[in-house]
Amino acid sequence: xxxxxxxxxxxxxxxxxxxxxxxxxxxxxxxxxxxxxxxxxxxxxxxxxxxxxxxxxxxxxxxxxxxxxxxxxxxxxxxxxxxxxxxxxxxxxxxxxxxxxxxxxxxxxxxxxx
Amino acid sequence: xxxxxxxxxxxxxxxxxxxxxxxxxxxxxxxxxxxxxxxxxxxxxxxxxxxxxxxxxxxxxxxxxxxxxxxxxxxxxxxxxxxxxxxxxxxxxxxxxxxxxxxxxxxxxxx
Numbered sequence: 001x002x003x004x005x006x007x008x009x010x011x012x013x014x015x016x017x018x019x020x021x022x023x024x025x026x027x028x029x030x031x032x033x034x035x036x037x038x039x040x041x042x043x044x045x046x047x048x049x050x051x052x053x054x055x056x057x058x059x060x061x062x063x064x065x066x067x068x069x070x071x072x073x074x075x076x077x078x079x080x081x082x083x084x085x086x087x088x089x090x091x092x093x094x095x096x097x098x099x100x101x102x103x104x105x106x107x108x109x110x111x112x113x114x
Numbered sequence: 115x116x117x118x119x120x121x122x123x124x125x126x127x128x129x130x131x132x133x134x135x136x137x138x139x140x141x142x143x144x145x146x147x148x149x150x151x152x153x154x155x156x157x158x159x160x161x162x163x164x165x166x167x168x169x170x171x172x173x174x175x176x177x178x179x180x181x182x183x184x185x186x187x188x189x190x191x192x193x194x195x196x197x198x199x200x201x202x203x204x205x206x207x208x209x210x211x212x213x214x215x216x217x218x219x220x221x222x223x224x225x
Contacts, residue, residue, distance in 0.1 A: 006157075034213075043118075044203070044215040059212070090157055102148060103213055105158040 002027035006091050006106040013113055019064075019078040021109050023091030026072065031093040033074040034103065035066055038088040050074060086113045116141045116208050120216035127194055128224050135189040135219045137204035142182050145207040149178050149189050152201045152218070161202075162189070194223045 003026045013019060025031050035047040046059045048066035056066050063082050067075045074091055091106040117140045127133050137147070146165050150158040162171045162178040164187070170179040177190040187204060201220045205213040 032211075043217045044205075044213075046212050049212065088155075092158075101146075102160050102163045104160060105150075107157040108155075110155065 002093070002104065004091060004093055004104060004106040006089075006109050008109060009107065010110045011112070013081050013111065015083055015113055016080050019076070019081050019085070019111070021076040021089055021091075021111075023074040023076075023106055024072055025093045028072070028093070028095070030071060031095065033068060034092040034094075035074065035076050036090045036092065038090060038108075040087070044090065048076070081113045083113050086111055116144075116206060116214045118204060118206055118214050118216040120202075120204060120219050122219060123217065124220040124222075126222040126224060129194060129196060131194050131223075132190070132192050133194055133221070135191070135202050135204075135221070137187040137189070137216055139185045139187075139206050139214075141208065142185050143209050144182065145209070145211070147178075147180050147187050147204060147206050148213070149176075149187075150203040150205065152203060154201075158203065191221075194221075196223045196225050199223050 005024050033050045036044045037047055038044045048058055050056050050068045053068050064078050089109045092103045094103045095101050119138045121136045144166050148163045149161045151161050152158050162173055164171050164178055164180040175192040180187045199222050201218040203215055203218045205215040207213055
């Protein structure tokens with residue numbers, strides 16, 4: 001069966017510090033991978049998605065970047081965090097090149113920028 | 115631009131009651147609609163997926179319907195239990211292959 005992991009579970013960082021959140025998927029190959037952010041009182045917003053190694057699409061202009069160094073690894077980064085980067089970050093995967101299939105979500109990382 | 119709206123934003127019901135959560139979307143050109151459950155501070159758990167060609171899906175006490183032409187979906191929960199308390203999110207997958215989420219309905223089932 002497939003599982004998706006995220007770490008860390010929680011993170012408190014000062015403004016201006018760097019960020020690296022990691023997501024890994026087990027039990028599947030060539031998944032589509034997604035990063036979402038859920039800010040307080042707001043819905044989920046798609047930040048990045050990837051259909052393959054090194055292939056990243058950005059949905060909204062922002063202070064963050066994403067990378068996919070391996071097939072089942074997706075990393076969310078920032079060089080300098082802003083207060084507005086606080087939120088709940090969720091990674092998700094779906095079978096590649098399958099329209100209309102489910103997305104499966106990880107447990108999330110709670111990021112607080114002070 | 116696809117917009118997804120969920121009504122009500124919050125709902126409190128006594129245990130045992132049947133209830134309906136509503137989701138509406140502005141662009142009917144969707145691949146599917148998915149209902150999720152989110153417990154506080156947790157990730158999303160997929161409940162039901164309805165393909166654009168389907169009218170409804172059932173899983174246990176849950177039944178989701180889809181009327182693509184009118185841009186509406188409902189999630190019906192039968193015989194609600196305190197363990198059903200959570201935020202319920204609906205999301206549509208649009209032609210670009212991305213999920214667009216509603217703001218969610220926060221459900222509280224009182225013992």
